[in-house]
Amino acid sequence: MRPTLLIAATTALALLAGCAGKVEPEYTPRELQSLEATTELETLWRERVGDGLGDAGYPVAPTQDGDTLFAADGRGLVEALDADSGESRWDVELDTPVSSGLTAVAGSLFLATRNGEILSLDQADGEIQWRARVTSEVLAAPQANQQLLVVQAVDGSVTALDRQSGDERWVYSGPRPSLTLRGTGTPTVIDPVTFAGFANGRLVTLDNRSGQPLWERRIAIPEGRSEIERLVDLAGQPVLTQDGRLFVTSYNGRLAALDAPSGEVQWSRELSSYHTPILVGDYLFVVDEASHVIAVDAGSGNEIWRNEALEGRSLTAPAFATDHLVVGDVEGYLHLIDARAGEIVGRTRVDGSGIGVRPLTDRRRIYALANDGTLEALELRQ
Helix, strand or coil: CEEEEECCCCCHHHHHHCCCCCCCCCCCCCCCCCCCCCEEEEEEEEECCCCCCCCCCCCCEEEECCCEEEEECCCCEEEEEEEECCEEEEEECCCCCCCCCCCEECCEEEEEEEEECCEEEEEECCCEEEEEEEECCCCCCCCCCEEEEEEECCCEEEECCCCCCCCCEEEEEECCEEEEEEEECEECCCCCCCEECHHHHCEEEEEEECCCEEEEEEEECCCCCCCCCCCCCCCCCEEEECCCCEEECCCEEEEEECCCCCCCCEEEEEEEECCCCEEECCCCEEEEECCCCCECCCCCCEEEECCCCCCCCCCCCCCEEEEEEEECCCCCCCEEECCCCCCCCEECCCCCCCCCCCCCEEEEEEEEECCEEEEEEEEECC
């Protein structure tokens, strides 16, 4: 989902004038140009998941584990579907609306609700295994390692829960400026540490034994006179590589590569994005705030190509399927971009309600969830 800007007022101001106001940066959507497609998207199946994501635009992204897809709507319907046929295996109605993306791991399905609850459901039948409460509403999908489930809330706190029981293990209270993007960063969790980005432009590494910070680095520096100009949220998820590099985006800030053990910045470049980048080989792909799709060299940060044909179309974060980037847009189109050349080589429309969450990909297959709840499975054909 494209985040809005959220003013977090003080208690006194909240009593007098209300606690929140929203603004969005404006870009005029470019008209789509005709193209000679070299790759087609064949629909395998289409299903409807409840009532969709709702007007509030909560980022309730689906997830996959093995041959099962898990999806939810904004009001609390959760459904498991066969990834090959789209047939429903089970569905459950929760007693509270869902606010976060879904995470499926090791037989459990994790999600957050608008009242600050975290739920663990059995993947086999949707039965609730445990529920726990954190400090405030959660928009980021919960992230798991072998022992913990780590949750980042909109108030800046990061909470670690026991993955099996939901018991609280530690809480880290991160800073929160007066004006932030309404869409917190998603932490990256491995067994020893958690990497979490915050609305003040800082990236923190937390020890998973205690929640204590091991190192902290500023990725973006607030600049400008107004609060909006000084926004520097780290709203995407840090991307961790096997060789110990971290790639991080920031709004009104930088795209940066860091050494994960030390936090030392290896390179950075000016680039404003609230999306999670994606790494494929030596190419790092990112969608910036204007919906330009950019490829940079992961080793140096040098730009390889830039596609501006979809400017202002509120693109999702990019996904990858068989040599192609996949992005959805505000009008419900799914675009295929050649990962090497940067050219748009295919397009289809899922639904006019728009696509606000990142598509799921599995080799040549793509699963796209539209805002009205239409879930479509497609396959790439040359």
